[in-house]
Amino acid sequence: MQTLKHIVESKHFEHLVLLLICANAALLGAETYPAILQRYGDTLHMLDRVFIAFFSIEILMRLAVYRERFFRKGWNIFDFCIVALTLLPFVGNLSALRTVRVLRALRLVSSVGSFRKVTESIIGAVRDFAAVLAVLLVVCYVYAVLASQLFGASHADQFGDVGVSLFTLFQIITLDNWSDIVRTVMTESPIAIPFFISFIVLTVFLLLSVIVGIASNAVRNADPEEKSITQKQAEEIIALLQKLNR
Amino acid sequence: MQTLKHIVESKHFEHLVLLLICANAALLGAETYPAILQRYGDTLHMLDRVFIAFFSIEILMRLAVYRERFFRKGWNIFDFCIVALTLLPFVGNLSALRTVRVLRALRLVSSVGSFRKVTESIIGAVRDFAAVLAVLLVVCYVYAVLASQLFGASHADQFGDVGVSLFTLFQIITLDNWSDIVRTVMTESPIAIPFFISFIVLTVFLLLSVIVGIASNAVRNADPEEKSITQKQAEEIIALLQKLNR
Amino acid sequence: MQTLKHIVESKHFEHLVLLLICANAALLGAETYPAILQRYGDTLHMLDRVFIAFFSIEILMRLAVYRERFFRKGWNIFDFCIVALTLLPFVGNLSALRTVRVLRALRLVSSVGSFRKVTESIIGAVRDFAAVLAVLLVVCYVYAVLASQLFGASHADQFGDVGVSLFTLFQIITLDNWSDIVRTVMTESPIAIPFFISFIVLTVFLLLSVIVGIASNAVRNADPEEKSITQKQAEEIIALLQKLNR
Amino acid sequence: MQTLKHIVESKHFEHLVLLLICANAALLGAETYPAILQRYGDTLHMLDRVFIAFFSIEILMRLAVYRERFFRKGWNIFDFCIVALTLLPFVGNLSALRTVRVLRALRLVSSVGSFRKVTESIIGAVRDFAAVLAVLLVVCYVYAVLASQLFGASHADQFGDVGVSLFTLFQIITLDNWSDIVRTVMTESPIAIPFFISFIVLTVFLLLSVIVGIASNAVRNADPEEKSITQKQAEEIIALLQKLNR
Numbered sequence: 001m002q003t004l005k006h007i008v009e010s011k012h013f014e015h016l017v018l019l020l021i022c023a024n025a026a027l028l029g030a031e032t033y034p035a036i037l038q039r040y041g042d043t044l045h046m047l048d049r050v051f052i053a054f055f056s057i058e059i060l061m062r063l064a065v066y067r068e069r070f071f072r073k074g075w076n077i078f079d080f081c082i083v084a085l086t087l088l089p090f091v092g093n094l095s096a097l098r099t100v101r102v103l104r105a106l107r108l109v110s111s112v113g114s115f116r117k118v119t120e121s122i123i124g125a126v127r128d129f130a131a132v133l134a135v136l137l138v139v140c141y142v143y144a145v146l147a148s149q150l151f152g153a154s155h156a157d158q159f160g161d162v163g164v165s166l167f168t169l170f171q172i173i174t175l176d177n178w179s180d181i182v183r184t185v186m187t188e189s190p191i192a193i194p195f196f197i198s199f200i201v202l203t204v205f206l207l208l209s210v211i212v213g214i215a216s217n218a219v220r221n222a223d224p225e226e227k228s229i230t231q232k233q234a235e236e237i238i239a240l241l242q243k244l245n246r
Numbered sequence: 247m248q249t250l251k252h253i254v255e256s257k258h259f260e261h262l263v264l265l266l267i268c269a270n271a272a273l274l275g276a277e278t279y280p281a282i283l284q285r286y287g288d289t290l291h292m293l294d295r296v297f298i299a300f301f302s303i304e305i306l307m308r309l310a311v312y313r314e315r316f317f318r319k320g321w322n323i324f325d326f327c328i329v330a331l332t333l334l335p336f337v338g339n340l341s342a343l344r345t346v347r348v349l350r351a352l353r354l355v356s357s358v359g360s361f362r363k364v365t366e367s368i369i370g371a372v373r374d375f376a377a378v379l380a381v382l383l384v385v386c387y388v389y390a391v392l393a394s395q396l397f398g399a400s401h402a403d404q405f406g407d408v409g410v411s412l413f414t415l416f417q418i419i420t421l422d423n424w425s426d427i428v429r430t431v432m433t434e435s436p437i438a439i440p441f442f443i444s445f446i447v448l449t450v451f452l453l454l455s456v457i458v459g460i461a462s463n464a465v466r467n468a469d470p471e472e473k474s475i476t477q478k479q480a481e482e483i484i485a486l487l488q489k490l491n492r
Numbered sequence: 493m494q495t496l497k498h499i500v501e502s503k504h505f506e507h508l509v510l511l512l513i514c515a516n517a518a519l520l521g522a523e524t525y526p527a528i529l530q531r532y533g534d535t536l537h538m539l540d541r542v543f544i545a546f547f548s549i550e551i552l553m554r555l556a557v558y559r560e561r562f563f564r565k566g567w568n569i570f571d572f573c574i575v576a577l578t579l580l581p582f583v584g585n586l587s588a589l590r591t592v593r594v595l596r597a598l599r600l601v602s603s604v605g606s607f608r609k610v611t612e613s614i615i616g617a618v619r620d621f622a623a624v625l626a627v628l629l630v631v632c633y634v635y636a637v638l639a640s641q642l643f644g645a646s647h648a649d650q651f652g653d654v655g656v657s658l659f660t661l662f663q664i665i666t667l668d669n670w671s672d673i674v675r676t677v678m679t680e681s682p683i684a685i686p687f688f689i690s691f692i693v694l695t696v697f698l699l700l701s702v703i704v705g706i707a708s709n710a711v712r713n714a715d716p717e718e719k720s721i722t723q724k725q726a727e728e729i730i731a732l733l734q735k736l737n738r
Numbered sequence: 739m740q741t742l743k744h745i746v747e748s749k750h751f752e753h754l755v756l757l758l759i760c761a762n763a764a765l766l767g768a769e770t771y772p773a774i775l776q777r778y779g780d781t782l783h784m785l786d787r788v789f790i791a792f793f794s795i796e797i798l799m800r801l802a803v804y805r806e807r808f809f810r811k812g813w814n815i816f817d818f819c820i821v822a823l824t825l826l827p828f829v830g831n832l833s834a835l836r837t838v839r840v841l842r843a844l845r846l847v848s849s850v851g852s853f854r855k856v857t858e859s860i861i862g863a864v865r866d867f868a869a870v871l872a873v874l875l876v877v878c879y880v881y882a883v884l885a886s887q888l889f890g891a892s893h894a895d896q897f898g899d900v901g902v903s904l905f906t907l908f909q910i911i912t913l914d915n916w917s918d919i920v921r922t923v924m925t926e927s928p929i930a931i932p933f934f935i936s937f938i939v940l941t942v943f944l945l946l947s948v949i950v951g952i953a954s955n956a957v958r959n960a961d962p963e964e965k966s967i968t969q970k971q972a973e974e975i976i977a978l979l980q981k982l983n984r
Binding site: 377378380381384385387388390391392394395396398406407408411421422423424425426439443446451452454455457458461462483484487488490 | 517520521522524525526591594595597598600601604606607609610611613614617618659662663666667668669703706707728729732733736
């Protein structure tokens with residue numbers, strides 16, 4: 001057991017796993033070229049089984065070493081789920097699930113320390129700004145229901161029901177070809193002009209406030225060592241000095 | 247009265263209102279699907295009346311409790327207006343006003359504390375940068391009048407009068423399909439190239455300065471506890487120390 | 493002379509000028525509607541002459557009061573040039589110059605204090621980041637010459653010569669319909685893919701560094717009173733305290 | 739040798755080089771106009787040889803002065819490579835390499851101090867955020883393989899293999915005409931809607947975190963003189979004061 005722990009925690013093992021994840025990802029990319037698939041299909045499929053076997057053994061090794069502690073770390077659960085998921089097509093005869101094998105490439109994110117940090121900081125940013133994103137969603141929902149009622153009858157493709165409207169409004173938020181949509185709608189309903197312009201201005205402002213909020217948080221949440229002295233501390237210093245001067 | 251106040255201010259009542267707002271919003275979304283509307287139309291319409299009744303009673307309860315103080319808070323006025331507005335289609339026979347019922351979903355924004363804060367901070371940001379936005383409007387107006395005079399005769403759809411030009415220029419600011427417009431215009435009037443490029447560069451710079459201004463304000467207007475020590479305080483400290491050293 | 497100075501510097505006069513600039517701007521906007529122009533054309537033309545007369549007199553009054561000092565302030569020169577320019581169509585018979593009248597609306601920018609500040613801060617920002625913008629220009633120029641040589645022969649409309657290429661590259665920087673252009677070019681010259689992707693990544697990074705540079709400058713250049721205590725001052729404080737402790 | 743060093747390091751020599759780089763760039767731009775090329779082609783070609791000769795001599799002079807120290811500076815190597823590269827078409831008969839002459843315009847970037855600084859700070863920014871960009875690449879790669887498997891069969895032009903998919907996904911990240919692509923794909927595979935919306939939201943968030951990271955770094959990495967006092971220093975001050983008060 002001790003030797004197994006030694007192996008699992010060694011730098012060489014880590015690099016081997018990383019290398020195999022990369023090789024697996026490259027293989028998955030190569031498989032998308034019909035010419036390659038036709039010629040080397042069998043080899044690729046066999047290699048694929050080798051990779052699956054390796055990753056399963058790797059997870060089992062780590063499970064054997066850490067046991068219940070294994071599941072305390074989010075990233076371990078992430079690895080476990082990906083490997084479990086990519087074993088599914090073998091268990092049942094679910095050839096449709098073969099595409100999930102691609103997720104194994106995501107293990108790159110969990111295998112490199114700096115990539116893990118990036119992911120965590122992004123999840124943190126999303127949590128901080130959940131309120132702004134929720135307001136954005138409410139605004140989009142109200143506009144989507146309104147759009148369905150106002151323009152749904154004449155433009156079913158874009159505003160047929162609230163689901164379709166939400167997709168179209170998402171397109172408008174990204175400012176992609178929004179003028180085409182608005183120009184066709186506004187010939188029949190002139191209300192479309194204030195409707196969509198107010199929507200664009202509102203959502204762009206909301207998105208901006210997300211960006212700005214994240215930025216100002218990033219500036220403030222510097223390393224404590226780099227963090228600048230606060231007003232409170234300054235007042236403490238002044239109080240101490242005045243006591244001295246008395 | 248005291249019990250009514252108790253009810254209105256209780257957490258359970260608040261959660262009930264929030265739940266009903268969400269249910270109402272979901273209902274309004276469901277109504278946009280023609281298939282659902284056809285099959286369950288009567289049920290939905292009845293439910294809608296129940297919601298309207300509930301929200302009216304809720305506002306009346308809060309009015310009864312707080313009386314004239316109710317209208318001192320902006321968010322209460324917001325709630326009152328929305329409920330009053332959505333009662334209108336019942337008073338007169340204004341079936342066209344039925345769409346305003348959707349606004350009730352906006353009460354979500356006024357019912358959750360963190361959503362109210364987001365809205366207030368955005369309104370604050372708009373107020374701070376009213377000057378930049380006003381300059382942007384002046385620049386757009388001047389370009390719109392110029393565009394109508396220069397390209398209005400040959401491209402009435404895009405630049406027929408100052409209103410149409412403003413819409414087209416708004417489209418150009420969002421950088422959506424601007425090249426199509428400029429490429430058609432510039433075959434006849436080569437002046438279109440400097441005209442639109444200067445417009446894009448100018449407005450993008452103005453918008454950038456809004457973003458940057460908001461961002462630097464956000465950094466500075468941190469919580470007083472987090473705010474960093476000022477030069478003034480630093481000078482006070484140094485003065486006190488020099489007095490001690492004398 | 494003293495009374496004239498009194499008039500020119502009074503708040504009422506300032507507000508009157510502002511009002512007339514707005515009225516003039518509204519008039520210029522109204523003139524762009526063919527229906528209005530046809531019906532009230534004569535009245536509008538007469539009003540226009542009244543405005544020109546008023547603005548000329550206003551500038552003459554300010555010139556009479558301040559004399560050579562008038563031209564020391566940039567904004568006065570700005571006002572003078574605009575009024576002089578809009579008088580030109582009357583001097584010669586240059587009906588083509590009638591469009592310059594629109595520039596009078598720009599006096600709105602020079603007439604409101606906060607608008608002047610916005611403009612000045614933007615000019616300042618441009619000056620600070622002239623170096624980045626110049627590098628951006630050099631990069632665009634090199635890519636434009638290369639594009640003309642590589643794709644000019646087969647796609648003369650987009651890359652015929654360095655001027656046309658610069659316009660197309662500007663369109664690509666704004667990310668507007670760039671994929672259409674690249675997809676047509678790349679069927680013949682596969683080199684187009686790395687060419688344009690490197691161009692987009694490079695220019696977007698350069699633009700980002702402009703934004704970021706402006707933002708971090710805005711944060712640092714706060715009011716001296718708000719500025720936080722510097723390392724230098726902190727070291728001074730520590731030195732003083734150590735002297736005390738000895 | 740001493741005089742040569744004097745010449746090479748003189749301001750006049752520097753300005754001459756700068757002037758000739760600009761003239762060379764202008765010449766290269768002029769050559770892209772077919773009319774100019776036809777009429778003055780011989781003159782331009784001769785001038786071009788003069789420029790090549792001059793730049794070769796200039797590099798030789800600097801090599802003669804600094805010898806092995808010449809290659810210690812990155813920008814010198816940059817200059818050397820560009821000149822060497824543009825000499826190639828003369829050595830062999832590689833007329834296809836004539837386009838590389840354009841790169842000489844890039845020497846503008848290495849010849850002006852402030853341009854060099856801009857370039858260096860951008861390279862620094864890329865290095866700092868290599869991790870985020872790598873995560874972005876991994877995400878794009880996974881999505882590209884998935885897209886090839888899911889939509890490759892029916893939309894070979896956009897998602898035929900992983901290379902083509904990567905290009906299309908790059909287009910979608912830039913939000914250019916993404917809705918056209920998604921709308922055609924989603925009629926056959928409804929899974930396209932969550933697929934592409936999650937892709938857009940994810941990549942935009944990753945890009946935002948790059949921008950924000952660069953911005954907050956820029957704010958923190960101010961000049962040491964401008965840097966604000968840190969928490970650590972503040973605690974040192976407080977400790978010293980408490981010692982005094984005892």
